Amino acid sequence: MSTSAAQLTGADASMARFEKQTTRYGSLTMSAGLIFSLLGPIYLVFFSDLDIAPSMIWVAFLAVAATFGVLWIVEPATYFPILGSAAMYQAFMIGNISNKLLPAAIVAQASIGAKPGSKRGDLAAVMAICGAATVHLTSLLLFVGLLGTWLVSMVPAEVIEVARLYILPSLMGAVLVQSIVAMKSLRPTLVAITLALLMNFVILPAAPALAMFATALVVIASILVSWLVRDRTQFSATTED
Amino acid sequence: MQPQLVLAAGDPSSTNIWAIANTPFLWFCALGVFAVIFIQTVLYSRAAKVAAPHVDMPARELKESFRAGAVASVGPSLAVVFVAIALLALFGTPAVLVRIGLIGSVSAETGSATISAVTMGASLGGADYTQQVFAVAFMAMSLSGAMWMLATLILTPIMKKGGKSLAKRNPAVMALIPTAALLGAFSALTIAELPKSNVHLILVAVSATTMALCLFLAKALNAKWLKEWALGISIVVAITAGYFLHTAA
Numbered sequence: 001m002s003t004s005a006a007q008l009t010g011a012d013a014s015m016a017r018f019e020k021q022t023t024r025y026g027s028l029t030m031s032a033g034l035i036f037s038l039l040g041p042i043y044l045v046f047f048s049d050l051d052i053a054p055s056m057i058w059v060a061f062l063a064v065a066a067t068f069g070v071l072w073i074v075e076p077a078t079y080f081p082i083l084g085s086a087a088m089y090q091a092f093m094i095g096n097i098s099n100k101l102l103p104a105a106i107v108a109q110a111s112i113g114a115k116p117g118s119k120r121g122d123l124a125a126v127m128a129i130c131g132a133a134t135v136h137l138t139s140l141l142l143f144v145g146l147l148g149t150w151l152v153s154m155v156p157a158e159v160i161e162v163a164r165l166y167i168l169p170s171l172m173g174a175v176l177v178q179s180i181v182a183m184k185s186l187r188p189t190l191v192a193i194t195l196a197l198l199m200n201f202v203i204l205p206a207a208p209a210l211a212m213f214a215t216a217l218v219v220i221a222s223i224l225v226s227w228l229v230r231d232r233t234q235f236s237a238t239t240e241d
Numbered sequence: 242m243q244p245q246l247v248l249a250a251g252d253p254s255s256t257n258i259w260a261i262a263n264t265p266f267l268w269f270c271a272l273g274v275f276a277v278i279f280i281q282t283v284l285y286s287r288a289a290k291v292a293a294p295h296v297d298m299p300a301r302e303l304k305e306s307f308r309a310g311a312v313a314s315v316g317p318s319l320a321v322v323f324v325a326i327a328l329l330a331l332f333g334t335p336a337v338l339v340r341i342g343l344i345g346s347v348s349a350e351t352g353s354a355t356i357s358a359v360t361m362g363a364s365l366g367g368a369d370y371t372q373q374v375f376a377v378a379f380m381a382m383s384l385s386g387a388m389w390m391l392a393t394l395i396l397t398p399i400m401k402k403g404g405k406s407l408a409k410r411n412p413a414v415m416a417l418i419p420t421a422a423l424l425g426a427f428s429a430l431t432i433a434e435l436p437k438s439n440v441h442l443i444l445v446a447v448s449a450t451t452m453a454l455c456l457f458l459a460k461a462l463n464a465k466w467l468k469e470w471a472l473g474i475s476i477v478v479a480i481t482a483g484y485f486l487h488t489a490a
Contacts, residue, residue: 018288026285026397037270038383043267051373060356061381067356068426070419071389071422072391093278099469104313114302123303123306125306126289127303130285133279135318139319166440169479173452174451176431177453192425215356218429
């Protein structure tokens with residue numbers, strides 16, 4: 001690659017303009033998406049006569065925040081170096097980042113032979129996510145919005161009842177195995193499962209009032225204990241880098 | 242606090258979730274999110290088209306990237322669709338479209354909803370899963386999703402300005418915290434299902450085994466599609482088992 005100084009500044013300037021544009025478009029559209037995503041539940045809570053006290057929302061939100069709050073910050077920080085600033089605004093609105101958007105971006109970069117993190121690589125990633133978004137929006141609208149709603153209305157009520165009753169165990173067992181395999185970290189896995197067993201079979205039967213924050217407590221304890229029992233050789237090696 | 246303005250006639254103690262979850266206004270909000278993402282996609286593609294010639298990138302390569310991204314996401318998208326349909330009975334179409342299909346992910350959003358239901362002394366999908374519980378769960382998961390977006394909106398410009406990001410400064414801690422948090426959350430949520438009934442216990446085992454089998458086969462046969470579809474397959478196998486156990490009981 002022999003690029004003259006003039007070309008280089010031209011390329012840099014146009015990438016800078018691209019970054020500026022996408023930051024503006026990205027933050028505006030993301031703010032709009034954020035508002036639309038909150039309007040629905042706000043409508044249900046405040047204007048649908050469901051007798052919801054503000055304390056119910058606060059307690060539920062606190063319990064969720066204590067469980068997933070750390071990921072609100074850690075996830076954007078983790079994906080930023082991989083996605084780049086433009087794609088960040090796409091990724092956190094389209095969702096399914098690790099199982100769909102990242103593979104799409106990598107495949108696109110490979111197919112035109114662009115390195116991740118290079119200018120061409122960044123543009124390829126953004127275009128790949130645009131392509132993924134188009135496919136995803138279309139298939140969701142068609143197959144879930146139209147077909148799915150129709151399908152569920154055709155299924156006998158008792159089957160729906162069974163699905164509703166048992167969807168959680170049917171989903172969670174698989175999700176747990178999936179995350180254990182994806183994380184590939186033995187110690188935190190053992191810590192988390194032990195603490196969860198302890199919570200559900202020892203602590204909760206003794207103190208049922210803790211149920212509200214059971215998940216959050218397991219999460220916080222898992223982080224602390226995993227840190228205490230971490231593989232120190234591995235950790236000192238990485239921090240020295 | 243009793244609102245004066247009542248736009249939709251909800252019944253706090255009714256368990257007819259669909260009556261409230263599929264109201265037109267919720268559809269309007271869901272379609273609003275779709276429209277916003279569509280507009281974003283158009284604006285981004287246009288910006289990329291303007292920038293590309295200056296970095297020696299022919300328009301052909303942009304098209305190819307778009308196409309590659311689209312093709313690569315067909316499988317994963319349909320897999321998400323499949324799981325989303327299974328959750329329609331629980332949340333109704335608009336909430337599933339926005340929370341499961343778009344902004345969030347199946348596991349985090351269902352986890353948030355479960356946690357919220359528990360704070361109200363109810364269980365998601367159980368006999369005490371009323372319209373009121375649904376509304377609170379929907380609000381809590383949306384607020385949590387909003388925090389993710391807010392963090393992205395605030396952190397992206399900061400990380401772009403650079404300096405050393407937290408991830409660079411201490412990679413070990415940054416990797417350990419989310420790993421432990423996710424494993425803790427999903428262990429707690431899964432194991433909380435076990436004491437509910439014998440059927441729950443068996444279904445957790447069926448679902449976990451199916452997933453393990455799918456992931457093993459995906460690796461052994463080098464079948465990437467199987468990994469994508471594993472969650473959908475596990476749900477269908479477990480729900481089918483649940484149907485037979487339920488009707489047999």
